[in-house]
């Protein structure tokens with residue numbers, strides 16, 4: 372496991388150290404008492420995750436085991452989820468059926484794009500192994516927003532939403548994506564990842580070389596919608612509704628953050644070889660999409676403090692998280708997306724989604740880190756196909772890491788501005804209500820920003836990520852680089868403060 376050096380971790384900086392600890396204590400309390408995504412503060416995270424290969428079979432087998440949670444498990448086990456009984460196509464989705472027959476079936480047979488016909492974005496000629504040629508028109512009706520974009524925007528989106536790109540851990544284009552899609556970054560990211568068999572053919576650049584096209588076609592996309600017989604059109608309609616449930620005025624807890632968490636989670640599931648059932652995989656991705664829906668820019672502390680309707684409704688426990696679960700699942704029921712599934716499987720998906728979202732409550736952060744650390748120091752037990760509970764615990768921890776992964780990214784500075792602005796807006800609200808102010812913009816300065824960031828990284832994010840092992844070294848490298856950056860900033864400010872004091 373890659374670890375930061377003791378020298379770096381234990382660097383003594385006199386007053387600065389104490390100051391950081393105080394800030395961190397305040398922050399942790401702030402988040403623990405409620406906030407759900409502590410990401411906000413500094414951003415954070417990383418998730419490492421899981422899964423790897425996807426196949427059309429019910430059982431995914433990969434090689435690496437998740438060294439970790441609890442005493443029994445094992446490997447994130449992609450045990451059979453009984454998908455064989457699930458119809459391939461949603462009964463109300465003729466478009467989906469047509470698409471599946473013409474495209475997905477060919478893909479399963481390792482067909483490849485032979486040529487791009489008249490409309491390079493819509494029509495493909497595939498040749499199966501046996502020489503059978505099928506021309507497919509991958510209608511974009513499942514995402515009409517795509518058709519509304521200019522050609523230049525579509526071309527740029529092909530560069531930032533293709534499979535390789537969305538499977539990369541550090542994704543700096545998230546804000547540009549939101550601009551290009553006119554505020555639909557969550558919708559488009561979900562389309563590119565969860566509905567990948569239906570989106571990636573359109574995202575393959577018409578100028579791509581034959582080799583690049585072949586490589587793209589060799590990718591195994593997330594085929595979860597087909598696995599559960601879910602109409603891609605209905606799924607995108609659901610995500611569109613959820614995206615509207617995010618308050619775009621929130622500087623941080625908005626649809627862009629949800630899109631970022633989804634992309635981070637997906638990339639980690641791609642780079643790390645854990646195993647989950649298809650039900651767990653689908654539920655986890657959905658949880659990332661839903662995990663902050665309905666967030667009002669406050670935090671659990673504020674909800675309890677003001678005795679809000681939500682606090683009363685949820686008895687002061689994980690108030691916002693329970694709200695996100697309720698909103699997300701209520702819309703899921705309204706969408707009838709899962710109505711064709713067996714009741715048991717439908718309930719299983721709902722429960723996994725709820726559990727995963729509730730685990731993003733910062734109040735559970737320390738407990739989760741300690742559990743992960745303990746598991747990492749214990750030799751992994753032999754695989755047990757019939758016990759995937761510990762694997763699911765690990766998967767939920769990964770979602771939590773993704774939620775606080777901003778400090779691992781090259782975009783961390785931008786996220787910092789967003790999260791601090793949300794904190795200060797809450798401070799403004801608290802002040803207007805005569806409540807104690809958690810973050811007061813009137814006394815904020817660059818020093819407090821640096822201290823918040825450094826404390827957040829040092830006491831919350833670093834320990835959380837170091838409790839895991841990642842195959843992708845860029846995850847920890849980004850985190851350490853950002854940590855060193857804030858340490859340096861803090862040191863320079865300490866020196867400036869000392870110089871000013873001497874001048875006085």
Ligand SMILES: [Zn+2]
Nearest residue numbers: 408662663774
């Ligand atoms: Zn979040």
